[in-house]
Amino acid sequence: MxxxxxxxxxxxxxxxxxxxxxxxxxxxxxxxxxxxxxxxxxxxxxxxxxxxxxxxxxxxxxxxxxxxxxxxxxxxxxxxxxxxxxxxxxxxxxxxxxPGWVPAAGDRWLSVPSLAAAADALDGLGERVFLTTGRMGLAAFAALPHRFLVRSVDAPEAPMPARAEVLLDRGPFTLDGERELLARHRIDVLVTKDSGAAATAPKLTAAREARIPVVVVRRxxxxxxxxxxxxxxxxxxxxxxxxx
Missing domain, CATH: 3.40.50.720 (NAD(P)-binding Rossmann-like Domain)
Incomplete structure (x- = not known):
């Protein structure tokens, strides 16, 4: 077979x-x-x-x-x-x-249907955005004035936000590492896709602890x-x- x-x-x-x-x-x-x-x-x-x-x-x-x-x-x-x-x-x-991720007590999640909807949802949530949606599809955020920390395995493709710092890294990520990253970059809001991977889930716990809102793109x-x-x-x- x-x-x-x-x-x-x-x-x-x-x-x-x-x-x-x-x-x-x-x-x-x-x-x-x-x-x-x-x-x-x-x-x-x-x-x-x-x-x-x-x-x-x-x-x-x-x-x-x-x-x-x-x-x-x-x-x-x-x-x-x-x-x-x-x-x-x-x-x-x-x-x-x-399986997809499930919100826990204390989570501040906003579920959206697309990257474009995620970009629209950022208005009023904060200036510093931790963007973990992968290197493709960043065009949805290109026109926004926010400061972005973009994490991906490989270098992102243009177009992408003008005020963006790129962090090339591959999971699995640790909870302590995610806590430190959110604090060091003074992140106000996290944007992610509902990939459901355990290797990248610690960012959700770190955001919950820091009372940071999370914009989750539905699969x-x-x-x-x-x-x-x-x-x-x-x-x-x-x-x-x-x-x-």
Whole structure:
């Protein structure tokens, strides 16, 4: 059986390791947007497919029996391409999505549907913004007068805010480190996507302790009809149920 895993997330790498260790052939496909990605076990390909049709053709050419979409919760385009390709290629598709974050007592969260809405929400929340939405999509904040601390794994792409300091760093992050960062930069408000990752969750605790408001961008929905697993182990069970 040949499984195609889409994505280089923590869950995708764990899934590849479980399948590889269990004797199931798995090919992990990475988008290639990170300069030095952490490579999973098993076979790896890097780069796009050329849309849903290109992905369907690759599935057929490489005798893929099932596809698992383990991309970032906000990688909406590839998720919908995967859904279309699975239908065209007549293979089953599973989405592997880590659970989203849940606010705790004392949190001051403002939930918004998009980066543009997050930018609109900043008015009146403070001048110094800790922006942790990744290096892409910063154009939504480019026209704002706020001071931004932008944290990302790789250097951000233009356009971006004029008054921005870039911090290149990769999680996991510690609670003490996040506390110190918020205090050192005198952060007034945090903006983040609901990625749900444990590695980046300490910033939420630090913001709660500092009574800092958090603007949370809601994740897009999984395409209609696609079943969802929340852990790599659940995804392995789904694969095992399809073994001959």
């Amino acid at each position: 040949h499984i195609l895993i889409l994505g280089g997330t923590t869950e995708a790498r764990a899934l590849a390791g479980l399948l590889h260790g269990g004797g199931v052939r798995a090919t992990s496909s990475l988008a290639g947007r990170v300069a030095s990605p952490r490579l999973p076990e098993g076979e790896v390909r890097i780069g796009g497919f050329g849309g849903a049709q290109g992905l369907a053709e690759w599935i057929g050419a490489h005798a893929v029996d099932a596809v698992i979409d383990a991309t970032h919760p906000f990688a909406e385009r590839i998720s919908f391409n995967a859904a279309g390709a699975a239908v065209t290629a007549h293979v089953p598709l599973l989405a592997l999505r880590r 897009p929905p999984v395409p209609d009809g696609v079943p969802v697993a929340t852990t790599p182990e659940e995804a392995v069970a789904w694969v095992r149920s399809r073994l001959p």
